[in-house]
Amino acid sequence: MFCRNCGNEVQGFAVACMKCGCNPHTGKAFCPNCGAQVSENQIVCVKCGVGLKDQTERKTTRKNRKDSKNKTTAGLLALFLGTFGVHQFYLGNTTSGILRIVITVVGAFIFLLGPTVTSIFALIEGIKYLTMSDEDFDETYVQNKRGWF
Numbered sequence: 001m002f003c004r005n006c007g008n009e010v011q012g013f014a015v016a017c018m019k020c021g022c023n024p025h026t027g028k029a030f031c032p033n034c035g036a037q038v039s040e041n042q043i044v045c046v047k048c049g050v051g052l053k054d055q056t057e058r059k060t061t062r063k064n065r066k067d068s069k070n071k072t073t074a075g076l077l078a079l080f081l082g083t084f085g086v087h088q089f090y091l092g093n094t095t096s097g098i099l100r101i102v103i104t105v106v107g108a109f110i111f112l113l114g115p116t117v118t119s120i121f122a123l124i125e126g127i128k129y130l131t132m133s134d135e136d137f138d139e140t141y142v143q144n145k146r147g148w149f
Contacts, residue, residue, distance in 0.1 A: 002035035004028060009035065028052070071137040075129035082122020083115050087129075088147065096147035 001012045005027030008019035017024045024032070031038050031045040031052065038045055042052055069091055077087035085100025100118050107114010129137060140146050 007035045075126045078122045078126030083119045093147045
């Protein structure tokens with residue numbers, strides 16, 4: 001990664017650039033992916049093709065959208081009510097939610113296999129929701145409507 005303020009190479013987790021002392025994630029003079037000099041109004045680096053939108057701009061855009069969902073809410077719903085697919089309904093995946101209910105109810109008559117399977121899926125999904133970043137969650141489960149895992 002490269003500092004967006006001075007173009008110096010920095011570690012991805014760096015809080016400050018050792019050359020200029022600024023936050024390497026802010027600024028608009030250099031591409032964070034390849035270090036090429038860019039103009040302030042550019043939205044894409046012409047050298048490597050990476051988007052130049054600030055992370056803060058992305059977060060603001062995500063929070064202002066009406067369809068934005070909270071990953072913590074989805075994760076907790078998956079952990080506590082996931083056997084019945086409640087988290088899928090919350091995320092707008094009605095078909096997946098109905099399928100979870102059907103698997104749970106019908107599978108309850110076959111050695112409790114249905115509720116066991118859906119509980120395992122829900123546990124995995126709940127942990128996955130809670131451990132991924134807000135941006136990844138929003139892109140994967142809210143915008144792209146991914147239903148399972």
